[in-house]
Amino acid sequence: MELLTAIFFDFILAFCVAFCWGILFGTPVKALLMAGLLGGLGHGIRFILLHSDFGLISATLIASVTIGLLGIYAAHKVHNPPVVITMPACITMIPGLYAYRSMLAGIKLSDQAILEKDPNIIPSIAHNAVLTFSLLFTLAVGISISALLFRNKSVKQIRFDKSRLLAKGK
């Protein structure tokens, strides 16, 4: 029960983040809700995966790919390109903390006294920078999943109606 509450709390917070991030990026009003829902869902999935001992990077990859795939469907619902929705949704998982840590360690590196006291800052910079870039890369893969899977095809041309699938089957 406690875990469920935590997941729900995570979902609500991530919903707010994605919704507000949509306003910052100028997402159209009718797509904002969808962006919020996808963001909340993606972050919730990542939360669950992290709790079941997935690595941070693989959890983020799965979450962002889920957002990217659901975004194609959501884009059809609100008649917007998928990027408009998936971009704010994926930004909820932006690795700000790791970027900040590598930057702060970088500032400290300029002071010799601090460096001599704690030489661990150099590996800490490397670790955090690598984490930041890997997480960014996974987010980009999630957003561009439609371009990767359906090469050179506009998302608008992907159809969901069953009639066409059946026709193909025949």
Next chain:
Amino acid sequence: MMENKDKAQKKIKANEVAEFILDAGVFLMASGAHSGRVWRNCKRMADHWGYHMNFNPTFTGIMVSVWDDKNSENAVTRYKTAPQNSVHLETLTQISHLSWEIADGKTDYDDACRKLEAIKNKARYPFWLVALAVGISCGCLCTLAGGSPVDAALAFCGAAAGSAARHFILKKQFNQFLSFIIASAITTLIAGTDTVFALGKAPEMTLATSVLYLIPGVPLINSVIDLLEGYFSASIARSLFAASIVSCIAVGMTLSIMLLGINYF
């Protein structure tokens, strides 16, 4: 009937087509579309008007060639510099819709020009709403990262104040990198009080999450998408742009951290 219609559309000169494509493409690029999207949108319009096209997108501008298969005289190559980058995803929606309207033959050239002009002048969200939204999202991110309500409140104040300050700096037409430095300095100054006076439980999270609204997420992610799709020059330009913004944020944070006393952090 169909042939007549096609003939009537053939009359549009290559130069006009190129101009329209450049106008739309450059604006898309500055609003945060990746090169593949710009290509698809432009190609759709050129195809309808009966022209072949090819283009070289760089982040700072687009070079486009438009030519008619049947008339080798009717060809043109032009370049246009992109306006200043400012992310606005609604533009992507609207230009995409416009390009579909053109491709379906619902809009003729003059109408399309008028519609593009209207899209360019479309109002954005008011700055106070953006500042509020930015504050809320940074507060929520702070809570997500494990901050207490006090941390979140400080992140909210810092982010909202910084976002509003950035709006006014940009309004005065200062260099945009300067706006990033000042905004991140203001945000860090406010968020840093958490660390200095030990107000919340996780002051590190306040600092780390309150400047996230400045992170150039769209250029960063677009640069990776461009890389995956093979637009290398655009990808490099975008990542350079994003990297310089990130370093500007770092400079602003460093200024404030030095001002507040580096030993606290």
